[in-house]
Amino acid sequence: MEQKIHQGRNVKRFREMLGIKQEALAYDLGEDWNQKKISMLEQKDVIEDSLLKQISNSLRIPVEAFRNLDEEQAINIISNTFNDQSNGYNYYPTFNVNPIDKWIEALEEIKRLNTELLKAKDEHIKALEKLIKDK
16 A cells, blocks of 8 residues: 655645744745645645745755655654664763773872972982082
C-alpha cells in the first residue's frame, strides 16, 4: 500500500521550522491571501503546481521538498541512525586521561619546584655568609 505525501502538511512543517507565521506567509503570497486561507491550504493533500511554486519562492525551499517529504520515512531514518554514531558524535566518550598519571606529574612538578627553591635558598645563604665575612 503506497502512502500519499500530504503536501499541505509539508508546507506547514517547513513553515514552522522556519519560524514563519501563517499571517506572514499569507502576506508574502499576495493581497488575496490571509491566515485562514493558509490554514485551509495546509490541510490540502495536493496543492496546485503554480501555488506550490509561489510557496517555494516565499519560503525559499525547493518545490520537491513539499512534494517528496515523507514524515514516516524521515522518522524511520532518524530512529535507525540515532545511536549508531554515524553523525560523528560519540555518545559514550572515552577519556584518555589517567588521574593517577596526572597526580604523579603534579607531584614531580612540586618536587622540581621545591628543589629550585632549596637551591635558591642555599645561594641566598652563601651570599649572606660572604657579606658577613667581608665585614
